[in-house]
Amino acid sequence: MTNKTMMQFFEWYLPNNQLHWKRAEAQAAELKRIGVNMVWLPPAYKGAAGPASVGYDVYDMYDLGEFDQKGAISTKYGTRADYLTAVSALQQAGIKVLCDIVLNHRMGADATEQVMVIDGLEHNRGQDISSQHPITAWTKFDFPGRAGAHSGFHWNASHFSGTDWDEGTKRKGIYRFHGKPWNRETDSEKGNYDYLMGADLDTDNQEVIQETKNWGRWYQDTVHMDGFRMDAVKHISFAFCRDWISAMRAHKNDLYIVGEYWSHDTGKLTHYLNATDRSLSLFDIPLHFHFLEAATSNGNYDMARLFSGTLTEADQAHSVTFVDNHDTQPGQALCSFIPAWFKPIAYALILLRDVGTPCVFYGDYYGIPHDGVAPVPQLARLIKIRECYAYGPEHLFFDDPSLTGFTREGDAEHPDSGVAVLLTDSTGGSKRMYVGERLAGRRMVDALGRAPETVEIGADGWGTFSVSGGSVSVWVTEPAREYLYLNF
Ligand code: CA
Numbered sequence: 001m002t003n004k005t006m007m008q009f010f011e012w013y014l015p016n017n018q019l020h021w022k023r024a025e026a027q028a029a030e031l032k033r034i035g036v037n038m039v040w041l042p043p044a045y046k047g048a049a050g051p052a053s054v055g056y057d058v059y060d061m062y063d064l065g066e067f068d069q070k071g072a073i074s075t076k077y078g079t080r081a082d083y084l085t086a087v088s089a090l091q092q093a094g095i096k097v098l099c100d101i102v103l104n105h106r107m108g109a110d111a112t113e114q115v116m117v118i119d120g121l122e123h124n125r126g127q128d129i130s131s132q133h134p135i136t137a138w139t140k141f142d143f144p145g146r147a148g149a150h151s152g153f154h155w156n157a158s159h160f161s162g163t164d165w166d167e168g169t170k171r172k173g174i175y176r177f178h179g180k181p182w183n184r185e186t187d188s189e190k191g192n193y194d195y196l197m198g199a200d201l202d203t204d205n206q207e208v209i210q211e212t213k214n215w216g217r218w219y220q221d222t223v224h225m226d227g228f229r230m231d232a233v234k235h236i237s238f239a240f241c242r243d244w245i246s247a248m249r250a251h252k253n254d255l256y257i258v259g260e261y262w263s264h265d266t267g268k269l270t271h272y273l274n275a276t277d278r279s280l281s282l283f284d285i286p287l288h289f290h291f292l293e294a295a296t297s298n299g300n301y302d303m304a305r306l307f308s309g310t311l312t313e314a315d316q317a318h319s320v321t322f323v324d325n326h327d328t329q330p331g332q333a334l335c336s337f338i339p340a341w342f343k344p345i346a347y348a349l350i351l352l353r354d355v356g357t358p359c360v361f362y363g364d365y366y367g368i369p370h371d372g373v374a375p376v377p378q379l380a381r382l383i384k385i386r387e388c389y390a391y392g393p394e395h396l397f398f399d400d401p402s403l404t405g406f407t408r409e410g411d412a413e414h415p416d417s418g419v420a421v422l423l424t425d426s427t428g429g430s431k432r433m434y435v436g437e438r439l440a441g442r443r444m445v446d447a448l449g450r451a452p453e454t455v456e457i458g459a460d461g462w463g464t465f466s467v468s469g470g471s472v473s474v475w476v477t478e479p480a481r482e483y484l485y486l487n488f
Pocket of ligand 1: 193235236
């Protein structure tokens with residue numbers, strides 16, 4: 001068995017040059033070589049901003065860069081043919097492909113309709129602040145550029161439950177369509193967080209339920225992906241998502257699915273997992289914020305509690321761990337970018353511990369030229385250590401507020417496996433850790449090359465490892481380091 005390692009293969013500020021699918025195709029073999037075996041690709045269908053759209057402003061989910069709509073045939077990332085070629089190149093390299101799905105909203109409608117609405121309070125959506133009145137809403141989607149290809153479904157106001165723009169008065173608001181309550185089985189932030197942006201799908205509408213399933217089956221049959229990353233699930237009826245996933249698995253049963261439920265509250269995440277019968281995993285948002293706090297506390301964070309209260313602690317089998325993503329990077333809405341000095345520490349934790357499924361951010365691996373962010377050093381080497389050596393029973397030494405570590409004993413299936421990781425947010429030091437009697441008599445060295453010494457593991461399976469201030473050391477067997485030095 002090989003450890004699963006995901007990469008989020010995009011960041012927000014990729015150039016709008018339609019070359020990203022070709023880039024994914026070109027990188028497939030190299031990603032596999034470093035140990036990535038799953039990638040999450042950005043939303044592939046036409047957004048309201050056309051070739052400048054990152055993909056979350058969904059216009060036409062059947063237009064994968066095939067029709068002249070919103071200013072171009074191609075999406076920001078390339079054409080439909082480029083996309084299908086990239087997916088198949090990744091799969092042929094041995095990498096599973098997750099496609100990004102946005103089911104919450106639509107934007108960039110082709111025409112307006114008169115709709116009766118009731119205004120809600122921005123910060124308490126459950127509270128009405130007007131009687132019913134008409135607005136001019138962008139809710140008609142006829143996709144004239146596609147002219148019925150792939151699907152004849154047209155969207156209109158009956159398929160949505162609200163919007164935030166009145167074209168008649170040019171006023172922003174929280175406009176709930178008359179006769180349509182916000183779905184109560186959504187996140188409770190802002191009173192009720194069913195509404196996020198654009199024209200919000202009415203997930204109680206039978207035609208919407210049927211059409212989203214029809215589209216999902218068409219998308220699977222067209223792309224043959226291995227799974228999904230589902231956007232904004234806290235804004236969508238939990239039961240609707242559960243049923244949609246179940247319909248998708250009925251079509252192709254081995255889909256891997258991870259949802260984005262953006263909340264610091266692990267209780268909300270586990271509640272969502274319960275409500276959806278654990279049919280998907282979720283990103284461990286609380287862990288991301290622990291990393292941020294640890295990285296910005298001037299060495300005063302209690303490192304022993306890094307995983308306390310996280311989704312990974314509560315349900316590691318349904319946790320996707322990550323350090324940063326396209327929303328947390330500089331300039332984005334949820335900006336909470338982990339400072340550079342802490343990134344290798346955070347990646348050693350998510351990649352080498354025996355919990356969760358780690359997701360490496362494109363912007364960390366390749367850098368973010370738009371903001372002058374350099375790649376995280378030695379990330380390929382850490383990913384490779386996960387693939388080759390981070391196996392066997394785990395022992396935690398989270399017993400000190402600044403100097404913590406963990407070990408993996410290694411196993412017989414993976415030659416030269418076994419890892420010892422020591423890290424600190426403060427001054428350096430050393431620590432005795434148990435790596436198992438399997439490694440008794442073996443010599444271990446720091447694969448990141450910072451600690452100069454060689455540690456010989458005692459007959460009792462213990463060794464004394466060191467780390468310098470504000471960093472991480474990753475100890476592997478000597479032949480493992482030799483291999484890593486020559487290749488990564
Ligand atoms: Ca919604």
